[in-house]
Amino acid sequence: MMPKRLTLISILLLLCTAANAGSTVEKVRIWSEKNKTRVVLDLSRSVDHNIFTLRSPHRLVIDLKDSRLATSLTKMPKGAGTVRSIRSAVRSNGQLRVVLDLTESVRSRSFRAGPNSEYGDRLVIDLARAGNLQPVKRASESYRPGRDIVVAIDAGHGGYDPGAIGRRSKEKDIVLSISKELARRIDAEPGMTAVLIRNRDVFVDHRDRIAMARNKKADLFISVHADAFDDPRANGASVFALNLKRASDEAARQLELRDKTAVSVGGVSLHDKDEVLASVLFDLSQNAALSASLDVGTRVSREMGKVAKMHSKEIKQKSLGVLTAADMPSILVETGFISNRSEENKLRDKGHQRRLANAVLAGVRSYFYTNPPSDTQIAMNLRREPSQRVRHVISRGDTISEIAERYNVSPAALRRANKLSTNKIRVGQTLNIPVFAGG
Ligand SMILES: [Zn+2]
Known part of the structure; x- marks a missing residue:
């Protein structure tokens, strides 16, 4: 049975490849006003294209690589403005050609537009009677924009390590959901990119978590957790920046003594946490830019205070001066106590997860707009x-x-x-x- 199955898989793969290679023109829209005409091709995805004009008669030709018309697109819209009519043809090389028959010689420009709330990928062609079109120099054509700020988001625990356990949920699931929400929001920010250390229910060794963030050249590391405590009344969120000296001393002691009683690592209570987390904190704190961590942590905490009850409002700031070299500011966000019944319900609620993610983003944005790394797009835009x-x-x-x-x-x-x-x-x-x- 093996060969048959393989064939089927190959066919499926071929089909997928074919479907992925090009784009489908789903709709063609046209407007005209005064001396300007705009034609928009709604595409299933962005695609390479080539535009040129031809004379006698005047035409504007748009060639789209490996593309086709949607079967629902049975008729092209009527011409308008300087466009007399619109036609299309599939060429032998697989290109889709859309031809705008023109009433006269025009100046044209085209640009690709990405998806927004209303439309998907689009190719926009603007036409104007020769001489009417003010050329707009897109800044991206004349300078190399700076890089994105990279934020590594570390959903705590995962796989066989559930983290704290509530009545209805496990820490690993709640923090993954919040982390994904946060990543989506960061990715939607101009000039920022998120890296999810784990995007599914899998255990990642703590050293790999840090290594992944470093490989991606993260500018900030955010570890997302939820608390649990013996006393079900304990509640509230907290944000921690890691404190090099106390963290190293106490994490070392913690690891050595295998002490499960309440100790504090840089302000993080370890009573409910295992060795793995203790050593994550230890490792992070060894490398974190403490003052930057404190700064971003304070901003995130302030924003979270607007949407959640805070367990502790203050970020621990001791031994501020001990940190000299640093490569990655790091904070740890405790989103709340899943050992507290009402807080567990809140943490399971998508609306609350969104509000928490928004608050963390607001803090992160506020920090980076005040302290943008100099080679980033955000720094350049601010300058x-x-x-x-x-x-x-x-x-x-x-x-x-x-x-x-x-x-x-x-x-x-x-x-x-x-x-x-x-x-x-x-x-x-x-x-x-x-x-x-x-x-
Ligand atoms: Zn945790």
Whole structure:
């Protein structure tokens, strides 16, 4: 039976490869206003493309690599503005060709837009009568943007190590769920990337956790845990920055004595924790930038205090001066006590998990916007002042995120520059675009 099965698998693999290679044009939209015409191709995914114009008659040709039209797209929209009609054809090399028949010679530009709340990947083509189109220099064309800030998120425990155990849940599951939520939020932040140390129920050795974060050149290490205590009344979240001297002394003592009674490692109570965690703390603290850890920890704690009851508001700050060299600020977030019935219910609640993740993100963002590593995009954006103001008149089909993408500014910067509190814009409205100089 083996060969037959293998064949089936190969066919499936082939099918998957074919499906993954190109894109599907799901919809074609067109608007025209004054002298401008915009054509949007809604794509199943971003795809390589090539655009060129041809004369007599005037045409604009869009070739999409390994692409096809969706079966639901039976008819192209009618032409508008400078576009007389839209046609398509599949070429022998597998490219999909979309042709815009034009009424006259035009200037064109195209840009790819990523998914937003309303649309998926898009290819946008703007046409204007020759001479009408103001070229917009996208900043990314003229300078190499800085790198993303990398945040390693370490969901505690996992696999055969459940961590603390509540009535209905295990620490390892709750912290994984919160960690994933946090990672999603960080990934959605411009200039930030999350690395999940574990993204499923698996045990990861503590040394590997640190090593993974280092390999990914993490700028911050956040370990996410939940507490348990003999007294079910104990409750509240806490944030810990690790304290080199006390951590090393006491973790060493802890490991040596195999002492399971309450001790404190850099402010982290170890009464419920095992040797693995103790040595994680030990290892982290050996390498952490303590003052940075304290700073980010304080900000995260402050934000968490807005959405959760805090067990301890203060971050331990002793022996601040002992740390000289450091490579990775690290904090440990205790999200609450799963040994407390009502807190366990809260921690299981997706809404509460989202609020916690948001609070941690707010603290992290506040820290990095104050202390951005100098080679990061966030540092560069903070250093740059808008060099010129461009005015953009809203056309039908424009969205804040699309405009932001087009001019290579963040949606937040765009809203700020126009004192907008929401993403609502109206056709004909003029936006000030803060355009940053290259360099
Ligand atoms: Zn834990």
